[in-house]
Amino acid sequence: xxxxxxxxxxxxxxxxxxxxxxxxxxxxxSDPAVLATVTMNTIGREVGRAFVALDxxxxxxxxxxxxxxxxxxxxxxxxxxxxxxxxxxDTSMAMVRMSADVVIGGWRRDNAAQKRLxxxxxxxxxxxxxxxxxxxSWSSWAIIQxxxx
Amino acid sequence: xxxxxxxxLAQLPLTDLLRMLAAGGQNGRLELTSGLDTADIYLAGxxxxxxESGSHWGEQAFLxxxxxxxxxxxxxxxxxxxxxxxxKPLDVLFADSARVAGEREAMxxxxxxxxxxxxxxxxxxGPSVIIEAADWEVLALIDGEATAAGIAxxxxxxxxxxxxxxYRLRLAGLIELTAPQAVPAPVRPLAGPQFFQALTAAVAxxxxxxxEIIIDxxxxxxxxxxxxxxRDAVAxxxxxxxxxxRDTGKRVRFQQTxxxxxxxxx
Numbered sequence: 001x002x003x004x005x006x007x008x009x010x011x012x013x014x015x016x017x018x019x020x021x022x023x024x025x026x027x028x029x030s031d032p033a034v035l036a037t038v039t040m041n042t043i044g045r046e047v048g049r050a051f052v053a054l055d056x057x058x059x060x061x062x063x064x065x066x067x068x069x070x071x072x073x074x075x076x077x078x079x080x081x082x083x084x085x086x087x088x089x090d091t092s093m094a095m096v097r098m099s100a101d102v103v104i105g106g107w108r109r110d111n112a113a114q115k116r117l118x119x120x121x122x123x124x125x126x127x128x129x130x131x132x133x134x135x136x137s138w139s140s141w142a143i144i145q146x147x148x149x
Numbered sequence: 150x151x152x153x154x155x156x157x158l159a160q161l162p163l164t165d166l167l168r169m170l171a172a173g174g175q176n177g178r179l180e181l182t183s184g185l186d187t188a189d190i191y192l193a194g195x196x197x198x199x200x201e202s203g204s205h206w207g208e209q210a211f212l213x214x215x216x217x218x219x220x221x222x223x224x225x226x227x228x229x230x231x232x233x234x235x236x237k238p239l240d241v242l243f244a245d246s247a248r249v250a251g252e253r254e255a256m257x258x259x260x261x262x263x264x265x266x267x268x269x270x271x272x273x274x275g276p277s278v279i280i281e282a283a284d285w286e287v288l289a290l291i292d293g294e295a296t297a298a299g300i301a302x303x304x305x306x307x308x309x310x311x312x313x314x315x316y317r318l319r320l321a322g323l324i325e326l327t328a329p330q331a332v333p334a335p336v337r338p339l340a341g342p343q344f345f346q347a348l349t350a351a352v353a354x355x356x357x358x359x360x361e362i363i364i365d366x367x368x369x370x371x372x373x374x375x376x377x378x379x380r381d382a383v384a385x386x387x388x389x390x391x392x393x394x395r396d397t398g399k400r401v402r403f404q405q406t407x408x409x410x411x412x413x414x415x
Binding site: 102108 | 391
């Protein structure tokens with residue numbers, strides 16, 4: 001899986017990429033890592049929650065792009081995990097998204113990659129438990145859930 | 150009047166809405182929104198008695214609101230006005246707003262853009278010149294480089310006020326106005342016929358004989374033709390076409406081919 005991430009890193013403007021499981025833990029990251037592990041874990045958890053919230057609100061999404069002044073972050077949901085790509089602001093996102101699709105397609109056909117993903121398998125819904133959220137987030141989640149149902 | 154009357158100003162212009170509320174002798178707050186702008190107009194016994202819009206209030210706020218081309222409104226009955234800043238009857242307010250709109254149009258003809266560049270005329274328009282203090286502040290900022298937008302920013306006034314002062318100076322013959330120079334668009338290298346030849350082969354392998362049509366449609370969606378598609382839009386074109394390929398395996402193969410071509414071109 002590390003090798004596939006190198007393909008993404010080869011796209012001009014891409015700083016690196018990483019894959020987080022549905023608990024937010026890093027499964028694999030490009031080498032050298034683009035961010036500190038703790039940061040990748042945090043991003044993994046928070047974006048995982050965003051996907052759960054969108055789902056609960058009836059807004060199914062498989063891809064989120066975050067655009068900041070100094071960088072962009074592509075988050076691609078692959079079911080058992082989320083692939084993140086960190087890029088410079090002027091990166092061709094069309095190339096990044098296509099590269100991500102190619103890499104994910106490769107993992108789907110690769111038994112070793114599938115086994116590795118299975119080992120990290122977890123329900124994303126655990127990210128939005130009462131214990132995992134602060135009071136404000138929990139209240140927001142309750143509203144989203146009530147409107148989605 | 151129904152509780153919480155709401156609607157679009159595009160469908161029911163503010164002037165008609167106010168006439169309707171006035172005819173009904175309504176009391177309450179008319180809340181207006183247009184993009185990020187919000188404003189309130191208060192009515193008492195069908196008369197407009199107060200208006201607030203950003204840092205403006207009273208007649209000044211009202212005259213700005215009447216010029217809003219679109220937005221949404223919500224009327225909340227029985228809300229008392231926080232202040233009474235307007236005393237003119239509605240018809241007079243409308244006449245004022247028509248006059249202001251005429252002025253705005255006249256100013257727009259003279260200063261069509263905030264990129265307009267004002268310059269001091271070399272020759273004074275007469276033996277003596279009297280100008281308002283506010284206009285002197287504008288003259289002091291004219292250096293041949295500051296645009297109308299720059300002057301507005303330096304003065305800390307909104308675009309309308311800056312244009313009004315410049316308009317007065319232009320009418321007084323103290324300044325001349327230069328239209329902004331159009332900046333030529335940078336030349337973007339084109340994708341070229343060779344790329345389209347290779348693309349057609351790749352699309353045909355994934356989607357069959359309709360490849361040419363699919364490519365043309367995708368290019369058109371991006372606002373280009375084969376003859377005008379720039380090289381920096383090739384990745385977007387490839388991604389758009391890949392979205393048409395339902396078979397996952399074929400889609401990934403197509404994307405791989407495209408990425409290889411893009412890397413080669415880079």
